[in-house]
Amino acid sequence: MWRGLWTLAAQAARGPRRLCTRRSSGAPAPGSGATIFALSSGQGRCGIAVIRTSGPSSGHALRILSAARDLPPARHASLRLLSDPRSGEPLDRALVLWFPGPRSFTGEDCVEFHVHGGPAVVSGVLQALGSVPGLRPAEAGEFTRRAFANGKLNLTEVEGLADLIHAETEAQRRQALRQLDGELGHLCCGWAETLTKALAHVEAYIDFGEDDNLEEGVLEQADIEVRALEVALGAHLRDARRGQRLRSGAHVVVTGPPNAGKSSLVNLLSECRKPVSIVSPEPGTTRDVLETSVDLAGFPVLLSDTAGLREGVGPVEQEGVRRARERLEQADLILAMLDASDLASPSSCNFLATVVAQSPSDSSQRLLLVLNKSDLLSPKGPGPRRDLPPHLLLSCLTGEGLDGLLEALRKELAAVCGDPSTGSPLLTRARHQHHLQGCLDALGHYKQSKDLALAAEALRVARGHLTQLTGGGGTEEILDIIFRDFCVGK
Numbered sequence: 001m002w003r004g005l006w007t008l009a010a011q012a013a014r015g016p017r018r019l020c021t022r023r024s025s026g027a028p029a030p031g032s033g034a035t036i037f038a039l040s041s042g043q044g045r046c047g048i049a050v051i052r053t054s055g056p057s058s059g060h061a062l063r064i065l066s067a068a069r070d071l072p073p074a075r076h077a078s079l080r081l082l083s084d085p086r087s088g089e090p091l092d093r094a095l096v097l098w099f100p101g102p103r104s105f106t107g108e109d110c111v112e113f114h115v116h117g118g119p120a121v122v123s124g125v126l127q128a129l130g131s132v133p134g135l136r137p138a139e140a141g142e143f144t145r146r147a148f149a150n151g152k153l154n155l156t157e158v159e160g161l162a163d164l165i166h167a168e169t170e171a172q173r174r175q176a177l178r179q180l181d182g183e184l185g186h187l188c189c190g191w192a193e194t195l196t197k198a199l200a201h202v203e204a205y206i207d208f209g210e211d212d213n214l215e216e217g218v219l220e221q222a223d224i225e226v227r228a229l230e231v232a233l234g235a236h237l238r239d240a241r242r243g244q245r246l247r248s249g250a251h252v253v254v255t256g257p258p259n260a261g262k263s264s265l266v267n268l269l270s271e272c273r274k275p276v277s278i279v280s281p282e283p284g285t286t287r288d289v290l291e292t293s294v295d296l297a298g299f300p301v302l303l304s305d306t307a308g309l310r311e312g313v314g315p316v317e318q319e320g321v322r323r324a325r326e327r328l329e330q331a332d333l334i335l336a337m338l339d340a341s342d343l344a345s346p347s348s349c350n351f352l353a354t355v356v357a358q359s360p361s362d363s364s365q366r367l368l369l370v371l372n373k374s375d376l377l378s379p380k381g382p383g384p385r386r387d388l389p390p391h392l393l394l395s396c397l398t399g400e401g402l403d404g405l406l407e408a409l410r411k412e413l414a415a416v417c418g419d420p421s422t423g424s425p426l427l428t429r430a431r432h433q434h435h436l437q438g439c440l441d442a443l444g445h446y447k448q449s450k451d452l453a454l455a456a457e458a459l460r461v462a463r464g465h466l467t468q469l470t471g472g473g474g475t476e477e478i479l480d481i482i483f484r485d486f487c488v489g490k
């Protein structure tokens with residue numbers, strides 16, 4: 001993001017050679033002793049920009065830039081005139097904060113410079129920092145990586161922080177904050193403790209099984225604990241896709257016969273943006289699947305407009321219908337739409353008999369039936385057919401019924417994504433699911449083992465998966481993948 005400033009500062013720090021030694025796989029290994037610096041607030045012209053440093057030379061850098069012999073009091077904002085140490089030229093009058101380690105975000109000595117946000121001020125301060133011996137620009141995610149290395153955050157908290165930075169909807173923000181607060185980590189730590197206890201029981205039996213002093217029923221106790229853990233893990237795994245949907249967006253697909261108003265609805269839901277789809281009175285207008293990312297009732301959604309479903313049309317529209325059906329299979333939530341004033345037509349009846357009546361075939365897919373063009377129903381008329389499944393009335397033309405639809409969508413999406421404000425912490429990444437499944441599989445081996453030594457080993461494997469989930473014994477590659485999500489300055 002801040003490549004321009006980054007490059008300038010990098011050159012000031014080391015000359016161009018330094019750029020060639022930059023590791024492509026992410027942040028360098030922590031604890032390398034260097035003091036890093038970066039712009040931590042957003043780029044561009046702004047009122048205040050925050051530049052921070054982390055590492056042993058932070059205090060030295062602060063003294064040099066503020067031309068002061070003493071450091072300001074710890075964790076108090078102080079006003080200082082910052083100057084370029086090479087030329088003595090004043091750069092800005094800024095608030096500075098001194099956080100001596102270990103009581104800082106990274107656990108190392110840190111400084112924050114709250115400078116005026118003009119690009120020239122920011123680049124001047126970054127260049128001045130780059131000229132201080134022992135300082136170099138930070139890599140993406142390097143501050144957080146140091147915090148992790150120094151035990152300030154565990155791995156699931158790091159992931160929560162990355163998600164918080166990228167959160168675009170309210171539900172994503174709530175979920176990320178819960179993960180940053182360590183809820184998933186605490187849950188795993190509790191489970192790992194249970195396994196440690198069970199392991200201790202099994203090992204005690206191996207060592208002292210024949211001994212009269214050993215409490216009765218230690219093995220049975222371990223079995224009971226393992227069984228309870230299996231149930232808890234199973235429940236979380238069944239939920240697994242929900243957290244991932246919350247992180248990357250639920251698939252909502254609008255489908256229905258031609259001219260039901262599917263494209264009109266997609267345009268309505270994508271609101272202030274420019275219209276996504278072409279709307280016209282001609283049936284068969286939409287052919288390709290048109291996809292747009294929207295915030296629906298606080299949930300991240302990938303909304304797809306599709307071709308109207310009908311048979312016996314030309315090859316191009318037929319291909320559109322094939323694509324529509326394919327997309328329908330991937331939907332988390334189907335918005336099935338009919339023209340309320342056209343329910344008796346063959347295409348409406350056919351759609352009701354196939355898509356609506358047969359769905360949701362597998363229980364994870366949900367469906368909302370929407371009858372559009374309610375404005376065309378005569379107020380005194382009989383209303384829509386009685387034999388219809390539960391449905392909502394809407395008029396894309398007048399907007400009537402839109403609030404009701406949004407409320408229904410909120411409920412459906414909370415079921416699809418999991419409501420981040422309640423319930424147990426969600427598994428937001430495939431990595432979480434992998435380790436919980438690994439743990440569950442190992443518990444299965446434990447139960448099957450006739451040999452106690454193998455049973456104990458299975459418990460160790462199970463516990464290993466839980467520790468890896470929170471970053472204990474994490475391999476470099478996993479760390480690289482996770483920290484790559486961060487921007488420079490975080």
Ligand SMILES: Nc1nc2c(ncn2[C@@H]2O[C@H](COP(=O)(O)OP(=O)(O)OP(=O)(O)O)[C@@H](O)[C@H]2O)c(=O)[nH]1
Nearest residue numbers: 258259260261262263264280284285286308396397
């Ligand atoms: N009266 C009325 N007309 C509507 C309403 N919603 C959409 N229309 C009209 O219905 C026609 C079809 O709308 P589209 O949004 O193109 O319908 P579609 O389902 O995407 O159509 P295809 O892509 O051809 O399958 C257009 O002329 C719209 O203006 C509504 O609520 N009331």
Ligand SMILES: [K+]
Nearest residue numbers: 280282283285
């Ligand atoms: K149309």
Ligand SMILES: [Mg+2]
Nearest residue numbers: 262263285286
């Ligand atoms: Mg359309």
